[in-house]
Amino acid sequence: MPWVMDLSGRQAWAGEAIATLRAGDIALDSVDAPGSVSAAGLIVAQELTRDLEAALAAAEHGRCRVMVIGPPDGSLRPWPVLEAGAAECVAWHKQAAAVSAWLQRVEDVESVIDSLPVRDKLAGQSPALRTALRELVVAAKFGHAPILIQGETGTGKELAARVAHAVSSQRGNLVVVDCTTIVPTLMGSELFGHERGAFTGAVSVRTGACSGADQGSLFLDEVGELPLELQPELLRVVQEGTYKRVGGDRWLHSKFRLICATNRDLLSEVAGGGFRTDLYHRIAASVVTMPPLRDRLEDILCLFARFCREATGARTDPEVDPAVQDALVSRSYPGNLRDLRQLAFRIAARHVGPGAITPGDVPRDDRPQPSRGPLGKDAYDGGTSAANPLTAAVAWAVDAGLGLREIKERAAEEAVALAVERSGGNVHAAASMLGLTDRAVQQRQARKAGPQTDPAAGEGT
Numbered sequence: 001m002p003w004v005m006d007l008s009g010r011q012a013w014a015g016e017a018i019a020t021l022r023a024g025d026i027a028l029d030s031v032d033a034p035g036s037v038s039a040a041g042l043i044v045a046q047e048l049t050r051d052l053e054a055a056l057a058a059a060e061h062g063r064c065r066v067m068v069i070g071p072p073d074g075s076l077r078p079w080p081v082l083e084a085g086a087a088e089c090v091a092w093h094k095q096a097a098a099v100s101a102w103l104q105r106v107e108d109v110e111s112v113i114d115s116l117p118v119r120d121k122l123a124g125q126s127p128a129l130r131t132a133l134r135e136l137v138v139a140a141k142f143g144h145a146p147i148l149i150q151g152e153t154g155t156g157k158e159l160a161a162r163v164a165h166a167v168s169s170q171r172g173n174l175v176v177v178d179c180t181t182i183v184p185t186l187m188g189s190e191l192f193g194h195e196r197g198a199f200t201g202a203v204s205v206r207t208g209a210c211s212g213a214d215q216g217s218l219f220l221d222e223v224g225e226l227p228l229e230l231q232p233e234l235l236r237v238v239q240e241g242t243y244k245r246v247g248g249d250r251w252l253h254s255k256f257r258l259i260c261a262t263n264r265d266l267l268s269e270v271a272g273g274g275f276r277t278d279l280y281h282r283i284a285a286s287v288v289t290m291p292p293l294r295d296r297l298e299d300i301l302c303l304f305a306r307f308c309r310e311a312t313g314a315r316t317d318p319e320v321d322p323a324v325q326d327a328l329v330s331r332s333y334p335g336n337l338r339d340l341r342q343l344a345f346r347i348a349a350r351h352v353g354p355g356a357i358t359p360g361d362v363p364r365d366d367r368p369q370p371s372r373g374p375l376g377k378d379a380y381d382g383g384t385s386a387a388n389p390l391t392a393a394v395a396w397a398v399d400a401g402l403g404l405r406e407i408k409e410r411a412a413e414e415a416v417a418l419a420v421e422r423s424g425g426n427v428h429a430a431a432s433m434l435g436l437t438d439r440a441v442q443q444r445q446a447r448k449a450g451p452q453t454d455p456a457a458g459e460g461t
């Protein structure tokens with residue numbers, strides 16, 4: 001059940017919030033069930049204060065989705081409140097049913113994310129993964145349009161596609177086509193099937209992936225590899241549910257949910273003419289971005305344990321020496337979870353006995369590389385604060401007397417400025433680099449430039 005909270009958690013404030021809602025005729029049995037824990041909350045607020053920002057940041061970092069209810073005159077501007085971490089922000093017009101429906105939806109989505117079939121496939125509890133899973137579940141369970149899953153290699157796009165199919169209402173099969181492994185000349189046959197004699201070697205009729213996916217889902221992995229000449233045919237079958245086999249002239253029917261994945265920037269493929277604009281807009285009806293491992297460091301140890309169990313068949317998580325834990329969290333994983341999984345398998349193969357996984361179990365090439373510390377001593381990446389540049393920067397900020405909010409703000413500002421610089425001023429590229437929306441990057445740039453140029457300051461934004 002959902003809860004109502006004030007900005008600081010004080011009873012008086014909570015009472016005030018409830019009183020406000022009571023005055024607004026919200027059915028209180030739907031908002032103040034005692035002793036319940038919830039994924040959804042309501043905050044009653046007059047304006048975006050520092051307290052509200054802090055409460056939203058805390059809620060976002062946990063697993064809570066918060067609706068902020070502002071005064072009926074609309075004086076609480078929604079966009080900055082959403083930017084601060086709220087999932088919804090509305091002016092209060094006594095629309096209790098709408099609020100309840102929103103709360104119910106949040107509860108439904110969160111319980112799907114926490115269900116065994118989802119957690120079994122996609123492990124991890126980091127905010128970055130949860131955000132992606134929310135987008136995925138909302139699109140797959142509560143919508144019917146195609147889903148485009150993007151993200152770097154090894155971030156779990158295929159697993160996400162399996163989750164999307166599992167939570168959807170599609171009753172048929174999930175058919176997987178990896179567009180990178182099929183020679184372009186055979187791709188048409190793979191997707192649509194062929195008639196006997198359609199080409200040399202077509203000795204019998206073949207039904208393709210579209211037929212197999214009828215009433216189910218078709219997953220096209222690396223859809224950017226799809227040859228240009230097949231793209232109109234894919235568009236037709238997605239839009240109209242009709243297609244012809246290669247060498248055939250009969251229209252066949254198939255209704256499936258299309259799920260595509262790519263680790264390329266499909267929009268630049270569109271700009272370069274390698275991917276049709278109309279097909280892009282069709283397949284990207286809902287876009288889900290799987291976060292890279294560097295944005296979900298909190299998941300590394302639990303994933304490592306899971307992969308070790310997978311490697312050894314053990315039922316319980318292995319104990320891991322703290323030095324190994326440090327090394328695991330601070331190394332880089334260019335291949336994301338695939339790299340971490342392979343590393344876990346290498347370590348598990350070396351480990352013997354019932355004790356903890358120790359530094360000696362880590363293969364030489366996977367060990368932290370020595371680097372020269374500031375005092376000429378050897379230090380190890382991921383070890384002391386002197387060797388970890390991020391820790392050193394944070395230490396500097398703490399020593400300079402900056403509060404947590406300012407540290408976060410300034411770090412975010414620096415990251416955006418750097419990403420924009422590294423991508424030659426291209427906002428979209430900078431946004432993908434940081435896992436942000438283009439708009440979030442523009443807002444940060446505008447905020448840095450000064451209040452007059454803040455795009456969010458315009459009417460109706």
Ligand SMILES: Nc1ncnc2c1ncn2[C@@H]1O[C@H](COP(=O)(O)OP(=O)(O)OP(=O)(O)O)[C@@H](O)[C@H]1O
Nearest residue numbers: 121122123152153154155156157158159263337338
């Ligand atoms: N959240 C997760 N929990 C457990 N295992 C995961 C998770 N995400 C990815 N993996 C594992 O990592 C490996 C890579 O996952 P997957 O193939 O789904 O990634 P991908 O993004 O589709 O990769 P590519 O772009 O190379 O096709 C697989 O072994 C998969 O089982």
